[in-house]
Amino acid sequence: MHIKTIILEGFKSYCQRTEISGFDPQFNAITGLNGSGKSNILDSICFLLGITNLSHVRAASLQDLVYKSGQAGIKKATVSITFDNKDKKSSPLGYESYPELTITRQIVIGGKNKYLINGITAKNETVHKLFHSIKLNVNNPHFLIMQGRITKVLNMKPPEILSLLEEAAGTKLYENRKQETMKTIQKKDLKLREIDSVIKQELTPTIDRLREERASYRRYETVTRELEYLTKFLVAYDYIRIKETISQKSDSVQSMVQELNGYKTKLEDLESKKKDVGVEIEELETEKNLKEDQELQELETRNSENQKNEAVAKNRCKRADDNLKTIIKEVKEQTRQLENSKKALAEKVQELNSISGAEYQDMLSKAEKAQNDFEEAEKNLQAVNAGMLRAADGHAASLNEQLRLAEGDRSTADTHYRQLGMKIEHLTKEVKTKRQDCEKSGAFNKGQSDDEVRHDKLKLEVNKLNELIDKIRTKQQQFGENMTCRRKIEMLHQEINSSNRDLMNLQFEYRDPRPGFDRRKVYGPVAKLVQVKDMQFAQALQTAAGAKLYNIVVDSDDTSTLLLNHGALERRVTMLPLNRIRGNPVPQNVLAKAQQLVGRDKVFSALDLIEFDRVLTPAMEFAFGGCLVCTDLDTAKRVAFAPGIEKRTVTLEGDVFDPAGTLSGGSRAQNAVPLLVKVAKLHQLETELQGLRKEHATYENRMTETMKLEKELRIENGKLQEAKHNLNELEFRLRETDKHRLRIDLEAMEAELQQLKGQLTQAKEKCKEAEEKVEQVRHRVNNAAEEQDKERKLAQRQLEQARKAMQETQLQLQNKDFARDRLNIDIQAIENEVTTISNALKQMTDAEDAAEKSIADERKELEKVLALLKESSKELEQHHAFLKELTKKIQLKRNEMESLKSKISATGTAIEKLSHEIDVAARAREDNEALLRKQLKSNPWIIEEEQEFGQPDGPYCFEKNNPSEIRTRHLVLSEEKQKLNKLVNVRAINSLTIAEDQYNDLLNKRKIVMKNKNDLQAYIDELDSKRLEILEKAYSRVNEEFDLMFNTLLPNSSARLRPPEGKSMHDGLEFKVALGGVPKDSLNELSGGQRSLVALSLILALLQFQPAPLYILDEVDAALDLSHTQNIGMLIKNHFKKSQFIVVSLKDGMFNNANVLFKTKFVDGVSTVNRHAAIKC
Incomplete structure (x- = not known):
């Protein structure tokens, strides 16, 4: 590139x-x-x-x-x-x-x-x-060879030149890795020392100690292992039972599916037959319709009209009947209301009569008598003052007048006595004659007629029912106290709510700071936890405690912390934890000294004036402990500043003396009720409420009995009314017979005779009294002056008594009159209601008569319609005669169709039922399969050990090991394990296992560290070997290239890298140069240009080594x-x-x-x- x-x-x-x-x-x-x-x-x-x-x-x-x-x-x-x-x-x-x-x-x-x-x-x-x-x-x-690199190379020392060769050969990397590896080995050595220290100082003593505690754990392990085996056995047993249930459900589903397929085949056959029968019915009905002519249609039309008319007539009759029924129902309802109103009216009238009856008349008589007595007493006093005396009848008259009147009364009594004697003599003759007539007619025969026997029984039954009803009403009156109790509870609730509003600052609401919090740990504010023994000290105790009355008492500081942090308190409160709070009560010797100074009845300890639970002693000592209560201001001042006492004192009015020199009080409202008085009143109300609630609960429990009594009263009243009715009818019938009339007349005459004899005895007594009265008046005539003064004092005393009696009776009469007026108003309202209902009932009765007449008219109309319908129906039946056979065939086919439908319906029902049973069985199988999967998921070992379930002589043999006994054994071992859990130091055993695991783990780690250390040392040796090998190759190759490069740059010259004299190549390299075959001892013998060529040749040679x-x-x-x-x-x-x-x-x-x-x-x-x-x- x-x-x-x-x-x-x-x-x-x-x-x-x-x-x-x-x-x-x-x-x-x-x-x-x-x-x-x-x-x-x-x-x-x-x-x-x-x-x-x-x-x-x-x-x-x-x-x-x-x-x-x-x-x-x-x-x-x-x-x-x-x-x-x-x-x-x-x-x-x-x-x-x-x-x-x-x-x-x-x-x-x-x-x-x-x-x-x-x-x-x-x-x-x-x-x-x-x-x-x-x-x-x-x-x-x-x-990259920059300016100055050549000069730098020329100034390098042998180790630096060696470093250049190492960098070119790549062995510098080996050296760096060697240094890193040596550091790693040092870390491994440090780790080995740490591991040995942990094993020697920590794990070995811990393991030795824990192994000593292993013996007590042997039984626990045995029980645990057996319990694990029993648990697996029971799981295996349940697993096998579930699999068997699944298999049974699968077989059941398969059987029901086969049965369902049979029903479906049967249903298809029935549907086919139904279709064929339907076709036959359609053919027969077509044939029937072809044979029906216009006359049949006319007859059917006319008959249909008659049927419609019949339906209309019946409907009108039905509406009339319904109207009548509705009216009758309304009449009954109004009658019932009328009876209820009359009953209520009778009750009110009865109540009015009870008030206005004998008791009221007696009260009225008493009031009238009291008024008359008062008037008579006034007249008597006036008469006595006028020189007249009171006679025996209460009237004032002169003594001579009283004597004349007394003699007249005696004459009248004698005359009445003689007249009564004559009447008795005459009536005795008549009774004798009437008795003879009764004997002649057989009225005294011993055998009684059936009516008489029944009359006696009914009379006895009426008396018994009256007594029973009186008893029931007496019990009901007792149960009526429940309403009074309920009203008292409501009134107490209102008073308690009012008191709670006054004591709002004592309300302490909080939320449970954690689930399951025991609210008994919170006792509440101090004010609600004390009871004042004598309320005259309430104000003093309130002043003594002050704001501490609002402090909340709890059992411990932990509870107070929970409430303050997590109780969602609505206001700031001060907590008094009983385990932390300490008071400063007045010592007994100080109290004794104060009482000796002013008297025991003038100074008291505040704690002695209250009652509280002994558990709350620390809080009460904190709130009331350091204070003395005195009866007056001077006493409080003397005690507060007395040497050897010097305690805070409070007077009954709430004035405070402090030994520090402060005096407080005097600014209190005169009518203010002390807080502790309010709390005491609240406690009293709550106690009273609790008692009333218990009483009310008793009444509520007896309400069922009250309802039974009311039901019993209604039943007995019904029986009484029936018995009275029967008795009245029987008495009326008996009065119609001659024997009964004779006997009744005889009984009446005998009763009158007895009454006259009684009156004769009374008349004789009155004659005697009249004679005595005449003698008394004569005595008074002879002692007139003395009697005058005595009568005057008696008249004055009787006037005062009469005035007082008159006022009392008038007040009672006013209360009765008020009740009578209220009842009269109620009676007037009920009478108006009765009148209204009676008028409505009369109107409904008229409507009922009109409805009955309407029904009669509608029924006549219905009879006419029915006659026409009968005639048209008869003609229609004659016309249908020739269609009867055809209709019969159709009906037979229809019957067959209905039979097929019934069978199809039954088959369909069976299919639905069977399908439902299949679904239920399938769901049951799925539930058991789900339970099986859950068992497998919860117990993965089942898959490995399932083949042993139920095997004879195996660990899961269900025949030799009774599962129910296993369950019992499992329960026993579980209980034993729970007991052992409390006795065995399981944590120590677990710690032993952990310590042994740590020990073994550290040993394994030590072996790994030692192995890694040895591997690293071997790796270092290998790197050193490779480094030497590569370095030697690089040394040889670079020397060749160095010599070639230098000879190219400076012909007829040579240059090599050689170790310093007496050292090896690994100690460093230096330049050896020869010019024209003449070696040079050092580079200083060369010119500047030649030295630069040497350095450049070395650089290019190094570049050539790895280009x-x-x-x-x-x-x-x-x-x-x-x-x-x-x-x-x-x-x-x-x-x-x-x-x-x-x-x-x-x-x-x-x-x-x-x-x-x-x-x-x-x-x-x-x-x-x-x-x-x-x-x-």
């Missing part, structure tokens, strides 16, 4: 695009005046090859390579070189197929540096590899005369025919031997290049 063309644009002195073409494949020379740009061409080649040491191209930075460093408006430099690549032997790797390679490098000031290969952008590394593959490494440039495709020489002949320069040109031309030389020289002797000469000029600040043909001598 050699250069064909170089294109420069913006590079150094070549500002314009300059194309240098026509390069010779062997020898090219460049000449020109100094500063004309000839060396810039060589710099462009080095630039393209990717040189990194810019000093070789006389630049400090890449910007210096741009024309005038970019100051002239040109901002980029481009170098493009075209290489001839036809010689495939010297082609770069990977580019053998390209006849030419055009490589371009471009730099932009402040921009990118890019390469192009054949117009395609390429990476720097790609281009460098391309040139390295053809021995053009510009950063280690054996092919590159391109060599660049920059004025290497500067120190030589013309004859020697010409010899160099001839040498290059004759000895380097396979490489391309580009030589910069100012001497004709050099470039006259070149095949192509390029001359540079510097015109108007820009370099130009001209090509010239070879100069022939």
